[in-house]
Amino acid sequence: MHPLLEEVHELLRRSTVEFAEARIEPSARDIEVKGEYPRGLLRELGKLGLLAPMAPPEYGGGGLDFRGEVIVIEEVAKHSPTLATVMEVQGALIIDSLLKHASGVVKERFLEGLVKGELIASFALTEPCCGSDAGAIETQATDRGGEWVINGRKTWVTSGQYADLYLVFARTGGIEERHRGITAFLVPRGSCVEVNHLEAMGIRGGGTAEVAFRDCSVPDEYRIGEVNRGFYLAMEELNLGRTCVGAIGLGIAERALTEAYNYAHGRRIYGGLLAQLGVIQNYLAQMYAQVEALRSLLYTTALMRDRGLGEFTKYAQVVKFIGTSTAVNVTKLAIQVMGAVGLSTETPLEYLYRDAKVTEVYEGANEVVLYSLFKMMGK
Numbered sequence: 001m002h003p004l005l006e007e008v009h010e011l012l013r014r015s016t017v018e019f020a021e022a023r024i025e026p027s028a029r030d031i032e033v034k035g036e037y038p039r040g041l042l043r044e045l046g047k048l049g050l051l052a053p054m055a056p057p058e059y060g061g062g063g064l065d066f067r068g069e070v071i072v073i074e075e076v077a078k079h080s081p082t083l084a085t086v087m088e089v090q091g092a093l094i095i096d097s098l099l100k101h102a103s104g105v106v107k108e109r110f111l112e113g114l115v116k117g118e119l120i121a122s123f124a125l126t127e128p129c130c131g132s133d134a135g136a137i138e139t140q141a142t143d144r145g146g147e148w149v150i151n152g153r154k155t156w157v158t159s160g161q162y163a164d165l166y167l168v169f170a171r172t173g174g175i176e177e178r179h180r181g182i183t184a185f186l187v188p189r190g191s192c193v194e195v196n197h198l199e200a201m202g203i204r205g206g207g208t209a210e211v212a213f214r215d216c217s218v219p220d221e222y223r224i225g226e227v228n229r230g231f232y233l234a235m236e237e238l239n240l241g242r243t244c245v246g247a248i249g250l251g252i253a254e255r256a257l258t259e260a261y262n263y264a265h266g267r268r269i270y271g272g273l274l275a276q277l278g279v280i281q282n283y284l285a286q287m288y289a290q291v292e293a294l295r296s297l298l299y300t301t302a303l304m305r306d307r308g309l310g311e312f313t314k315y316a317q318v319v320k321f322i323g324t325s326t327a328v329n330v331t332k333l334a335i336q337v338m339g340a341v342g343l344s345t346e347t348p349l350e351y352l353y354r355d356a357k358v359t360e361v362y363e364g365a366n367e368v369v370l371y372s373l374f375k376m377m378g379k
């Protein structure tokens, strides 16, 4: 057991591994090829308390800490980084936001359904206008006395295609107020929501979509957090999200290393094994070193959150950057070790490599993550 984990985390890991091998692995290639995930899988994960390990048991969650969450995400990502992405958006970004900031009405109506995977929710921040410059979003929320009317267009929304609920970040102050004029709202899917599927090179089955909101009316109880505090809420949740993306990076890198190591010990070449070549040994050892460094960084980051340490905010940026770069480096080396077989669809490596590349861009492109980290340095 890793020294930063406890028995409860290893028990959780064992049940996640069991579920992932039996239920996720058989669908993993299909999720990638068909570009969609089976909704039933989320319900199964929900029933086992794996969709929201941190949610309190009264809502059907596991009542665990953040290390529990990252372990589940790591194990699922070994099979399907796409499903791990969908899970961390729902389990960390959405459910955590609602637990902390939603009204009693929202909690009562939606939390249990989300925790159990009966409802799907999306985190809708990015807009075509401004991507990384989230302080410049244009989606508008107009106060009509007791209700809000939302108009605008979000893009690259994970699960956007399937969502029953959208956590929408909208402008409630002037454009010049930038991040100080944004509020979060929970918008149920209805006829005012129009969805268009988007295709990307990786994370292909996540139901990623452009979502337009046209005169969507929600009661004030569906406002999440205080007026004009939505940007801060998003950034707070993205610290959890970025750590989970580090966990996805670890899962991808571990799976790539296992595939390459096993292949090198089975492939006969020059009358011996591929693993007897010095350069292959060097590649495998480099991959191992990167995986183990990332593992310690990830569990340290999650432990900081569990202990309420302020350093967590910095480490969330570090683990997003290191986790996603490691995933790209290790999958690239694994493909090199396996040659043409690594490029073929016989193994998961080719999609793990494409998925790894996407992790460097979403939940804050790595350049933006490093810029945030730079501003925190010395504080």
Ligand SMILES: Cc1cc2nc3c(=O)[nH]c(=O)nc-3n(C[C@H](O)[C@H](O)[C@H](O)COP(=O)(O)OP(=O)(O)OC[C@H]3O[C@@H](n4cnc5c(N)ncnc54)[C@H](O)[C@@H]3O)c2cc1C
Pocket (backbone or CB within 6 Å): 089, 122, 123, 124, 125, 126, 130, 131, 132, 133, 155, 156, 157, 158, 159, 200, 202, 203, 208, 358, 361, 362, 363, 364, 365, 366, 367, 368, 371
């Ligand atoms: C598969 C997938 C799923 C996604 N899911 C979601 C989701 O669920 N919800 C959601 O809201 N968004 C989601 N996104 C959007 C994602 O978060 C954005 O793509 C990301 O924030 C970058 O924005 P952009 O693509 O518009 O790039 P841009 O902001 O246009 O950036 C282009 C390039 O400029 C660089 N750059 C930008 N700003 C700076 C800076 N200040 N300093 C240095 N370099 C900079 C970027 O790093 C990038 O390399 C998803 C994206 C993908 C691909």
